């Protein structure tokens with residue numbers, strides 16, 4: 001295959017890969033709304049459980065208060081009945097005190113009972129409200145879930161087709177190794193994995209490259225990667241660039257160390 005043809009194919013592959021990566025990202029982001037809605041539902045559920053527990057213990061307290069109140073009433077009534085049986089002033093005074101104490105206990109318990117009854121009712125109202133809220137939120141989650149499920153299925157199908165299209169580029173000069181490298185570059189370089197050199201400047205990272213290296217790219221005997229940004233390079237004629245190129249060639253010391261000293265980018269190593 002001609003180099004120009006490989007570059008053209010890589011350019012096409014770049015487009016398809018960008019589409020594939022965008023779709024992959026979309027698929028990841030898709031359930032995000034659902035997650036937010038589900039989290040809200042979980043929160044309401046938890047609040048309901050806590051409120052329900054508080055409501056139950058208020059009911060228990062109310063039950064116990066009722067028993068205490070009934071006991072107090074009975075104690076007072078018993079004391080009142082005994083009034084008919086007493087004969088001495090001393091007995092009368094003692095009993096009278098007993099009745100007074102029982103009545104005051106009864107009153108205090110009645111007050112507590114009313115407060116507790118009010119509390120239990122309020123709990124009941126809040127629980128009903130929360131139940132309704134929970135039901136609405138659950139409906140929203142279910143609706144969102146089925147919407148997303150359908151959408152995901154469609155997107156996954158599209159993705160599978162794109163993946164097939166992209167791996168279809170493997171073959172001939174684009175071997176699996178180059179394909180994988182290129183995928184990584186396109187992914188890491190925001191969709192730009194193959195860029196031209198204008199003059200001596202890489203159009204991906206805008207760094208001036210050594211003459212010798214640019215000459216190798218111009219010769220286009222094999223695929224060359226930018227030593228700075230790792231993108232695949234091809235030479236492209238551009239206005240004024242020829243002059244710059246020539247000027248550089250004239251200016252540069254003939255004993256230039258070459259590319260080996262030049263290529264030392266950890267970013268480059270990571271990618272390739």
Ligand SMILES: [Zn+2]
Pocket residue numbers: 202203204205206207226227228229230231
């Ligand atoms: Zn570069």
